[in-house]
Amino acid sequence: MQPVATAEIPSSDQDTPRLRKLQALGVLCGFTAGAWLGAAEAPTKLVAVGVSPVVISLIMVIGVFLARWSLPALILGTSSIHADVRRAPHLIIWAILAGCLWAVANTLTIFAIRDIGLSIAFPLWNSNSLLGIFWGFVFFNELRQAGWRRWTGVLGGALVMCAGAALLAVASSAQAPAAHPMRGVWAALGAGIIWGTMYIPYRKAYLTGMNPLSFVTFFTFGELGMMGALAVSYVGVLPLWHELLRARDVLFWLMLGGFIWVIGDLFQQYAAKYVGISRGIPLSNTNQLWGLLWGVFVFGELHGRNASLYAQVIGGSLLMMLGVGAIAFSSATGKEHMRWKEAARREAQRYGIAADDVEARMEGRQATGEVKPARSALDWLLVIGASSIFVFFGAIARVPQISANWAPAVLLGAALLLFFLICGLTLWRTTRFQ
Amino acid sequence: MERSGQSEKRSWMRSVLTDIQFWVPVVVLIGGLLLLTAIH
Numbered sequence: 223m224q225p226v227a228t229a230e231i232p233s234s235d236q237d238t239p240r241l242r243k244l245q246a247l248g249v250l251c252g253f254t255a256g257a258w259l260g261a262a263e264a265p266t267k268l269v270a271v272g273v274s275p276v277v278i279s280l281i282m283v284i285g286v287f288l289a290r291w292s293l294p295a296l297i298l299g300t301s302s303i304h305a306d307v308r309r310a311p312h313l314i315i316w317a318i319l320a321g322c323l324w325a326v327a328n329t330l331t332i333f334a335i336r337d338i339g340l341s342i343a344f345p346l347w348n349s350n351s352l353l354g355i356f357w358g359f360v361f362f363n364e365l366r367q368a369g370w371r372r373w374t375g376v377l378g379g380a381l382v383m384c385a386g387a388a389l390l391a392v393a394s395s396a397q398a399p400a401a402h403p404m405r406g407v408w409a410a411l412g413a414g415i416i417w418g419t420m421y422i423p424y425r426k427a428y429l430t431g432m433n434p435l436s437f438v439t440f441f442t443f444g445e446l447g448m449m450g451a452l453a454v455s456y457v458g459v460l461p462l463w464h465e466l467l468r469a470r471d472v473l474f475w476l477m478l479g480g481f482i483w484v485i486g487d488l489f490q491q492y493a494a495k496y497v498g499i500s501r502g503i504p505l506s507n508t509n510q511l512w513g514l515l516w517g518v519f520v521f522g523e524l525h526g527r528n529a530s531l532y533a534q535v536i537g538g539s540l541l542m543m544l545g546v547g548a549i550a551f552s553s554a555t556g557k558e559h560m561r562w563k564e565a566a567r568r569e570a571q572r573y574g575i576a577a578d579d580v581e582a583r584m585e586g587r588q589a590t591g592e593v594k595p596a597r598s599a600l601d602w603l604l605v606i607g608a609s610s611i612f613v614f615f616g617a618i619a620r621v622p623q624i625s626a627n628w629a630p631a632v633l634l635g636a637a638l639l640l641f642f643l644i645c646g647l648t649l650w651r652t653t654r655f656q
Numbered sequence: 657m658e659r660s661g662q663s664e665k666r667s668w669m670r671s672v673l674t675d676i677q678f679w680v681p682v683v684v685l686i687g688g689l690l691l692l693t694a695i696h
Contacts, residue, residue: 312668326688405695412691419684
């Protein structure tokens with residue numbers, strides 16, 4: 223690899239206002255990610271039982287695939303993705319690898335829920351945040367020279383969140399099936415390890431300056447390819463086709479779940495970029511809290527249950543909020559940020575990426591001489607194509623006959639939109655979605 | 657020109673394949689697939 227243009231990345235900044243602004247932005251992105259990822263479960267609750275879990279996952283991933291191509295095209299245009307690929311082509315491999323990891327982990331969670339129930343499975347795989355902190359520290363210099371206060375804030379916060387998540391999961395599960403307990407535990411632990419490791423490619427991409435919108439565009443090939451392969455191998459081509467045909471009137475709701483999930487994931491990617499994986503992952507793990515809000519207030523999941531259950535829910539929620547608060551107030555200092563830059567310098571040297579580009583992208587701005595992204599006819603075709611597919615499936619979708627409380631649904635929807643607008647606008651003003 | 661492009665591609669491929677940070681997720685992915693096969 224040519225050692226060209228990998229001059230020293232300037233190492234002069236301490237706690238600059240720009241750094242503080244980016245850290246605050248990353249925290250906001252983490253909270254917004256949690257809200258949207260939690261809401262992604264709501265449309266899937268509208269689907270009656272009768273579709274196999276692997277097929278549900280596959281259909282959601284198809285919705286995810288459509289959103290992952292159309293949203294980046296709409297926001298920045300595919301020219302920006304081309305520019306990123308020319309600059310750092312190796313990151314395509316990392317993005318596809320991360321997508322494959324996601325698909326395997328997601329399939330494992332289906333088996334985990336089936337075998338040990340959500341109450342045990344969720345806290346087990348939510349331990350991915352602890353692994354994220356470990357990889358962030360080992361590979362990317364996160365939390366180095368951070369001081370004991372920040373260490374306590376991040377690690378303690380993540381542990382408190384895990385305890386809160388465990389309490390919430392126990393409370394939100396009606397009954398825990400336990401046909402194959404050990405198999406379920408292995409599946410949940412496996413999912414946690416895979417998801418925790420999936421953040422290595424994320425961080426690697428963002429340290430070298432890749433735009434999150436470009437990363438997810440290639441991520442989704444790994445995601446859809448692996449999920450398609452798993453569905454075909456577990457269900458078979460013809461049975462899979464017949465099941466898809468049988469489920470055609472609920473495809474829209476599952477695809478909508480995938481679409482909402484993508485919006486949450488996009489904010490999670492920006493959180494990983496600006497606060498690192500050690501803080502970004504626990505913050506976006508607040509999705510469990512939001513999922514519970516939808517379940518309790520909109521779908522009446524805990525209706526008529528005893529007082530101790532409500533006490534568990536309130537206690538678990540408070541613990542999660544406490545952990546989140548500790549992490550949110552433990553942003554990286556100038557010293558720690560300098561260590562991030564060292565990791566970025568190592569990446570730039572290894573892969574021959576211009577130091578100026580890496581520096582600029584880490585600070586959420588365009589590099590000098592970089593062409594401003596612009597949308598082309600292809601971008602509009604992608605947006606129109608994806609929207610038409612959604613409209614088509616929406617038109618043939620059956621309106622589900624379920625009892626839901628629409629007033630809280632409207633309130634939660636409004637909260638989502640508010641998060642989306644505030645965070646989206648702040649991202650645009652601060653980084654122009656870089 | 658084409659040769660230069662090919663050697664550049666080989667070069668970044670080599671950088672990826674000799675990066676320990678690449679093999680950690682690959683090993684975890686293989687482990688995950690084996691686990692899935694075992695429990696399915």
